[in-house]
Amino acid sequence: MRLQGAAYFDGYGLDGRTPRPLLLASPDRQLRPSEAVRALREPVPPTERILAHGVWVTSPERALLDEMCGLDLWEGVVAADMAMAAALTSLARMRRYVASRPRRRNRQLVLDMLALADEHSASARETLTRLVWVIVAGLSPPLCNQPVFSLHGELLGVPDLFDPESGTVVDFDGSDHRSTVARHHDVGREELMRVHGLEYVTVLEPDLRDRARLGARFVDARERGLGRVCRDDASWTLMPPPGWPMPISLDDRLDVADLSAEARATARW
Structure with a gap:
């Protein structure tokens, strides 16, 4: 899988240090x-x-x-x-x-x-965070990397995880979020989402080591989010504005890649 382009499979375990045979x-x-x-x-x-x-x-x-x-x-x-x-x-x-x-x-x-x-998961830590949400917290599977918009069509963000029922956003902040510029962007995004009635949870690497505690945080955050929805404090939507590009399914992309590979093979012959 590494030779075919999957960067995750680098010969080490989830901790990034333990060699795998x-x-x-x-x-x-x-x-x-x-x-x-x-x-x-x-x-x-x-x-x-x-x-x-x-x-x-x-x-x-x-x-x-x-x-x-x-x-x-x-x-x-x-x-x-x-x-x-x-x-x-x-x-x-x-x-x-x-x-x-x-x-x-x-x-x-x-x-x-x-x-x-x-x-739709984009990283191993996103997946682990989602599994805490589903397995440990016992909550319904969230959407992964789902664009969220304001009622006026402004893109509020693309959260790692999103629970549409409660309007709860979960983002994992890894090492790529440590720079001043990245943190500035993250803080601004969180403030923007809260203004539009979304509940926001940030997950850091140490949080994944205590799954029970993180699961409890998710349950609490979702309850707060449900409270906001009941009060009608939300001003967000998953409906994209006119002209927003429609996503192409993974199966469709793979089918196109297969057809392209067949065409190249036929051309060589």
């Missing part, structure tokens, strides 16, 4: 696992092979399934989200592929991961 799939019994290599003794049919930068690798769906089968629930959802963020595959494509592998080990766990995955 390289997964090699082959029916060859001579292949031996080590600290650096995890061997998966399964055949790789021609339909699941891709030449990337001169290296034979498995297809995105096969690679992601193999990866997810060796992870826990939270890590597996992050892996799925990040493969889709890189536009390597989609939820629909993964579900079809997993359905074609009924005897695969940990198949039910993978299906549980896909049920929690989202095609």
Whole structure:
């Protein structure tokens, strides 16, 4: 997946420090696992092979399934989200592929991961924050990177997570938000959203280490947001103004990419 353009898969775990072994799939019994290599003794049919930068690798769906089968629930959802963020595959494509592998080990766990995955997450920390919202806080899945507008068509922001029922915004502030310019922008965005009746929650890296506390914060914030909605303090909408570009679905983008690849292959012949 790294060779096919998914930057998240850099050989380290979620902490960014713990090395993860390289997964090699082959029916060859001579292949031996080590600290650096995890061997998966399964055949790789021609339909699941891709030449990337001169290296034979498995297809995105096969690679992601193999990866997810060796992870826990939270890590597996992050892996799925990040493969889709890189536009390597989609939820629909993964579900079809997993359905074609009924005897695969940990198949039910993978299906549980896909049920929690989202095609619109932009980072691993966004995904972890969303999982705290859904799993720990027990709240309905929020929208990911959904543009929010004022009633006059002004773009208020594109929150990492957004609960439309309560008007609650959740943004994860990582290292890219530490500069003075970035903080100035973040503070201005938060003030603008609050003026329009939105509840705002900022999540930092240390917050993800205490999931129970963060989950409680989400529940409290959502209750405050529901209170604002009941008082009719809100002046925001998810309806884009006229002329706003319509989003293209991930499946449509992948279909176009497949057609382009087929056209290039035909032209070479």
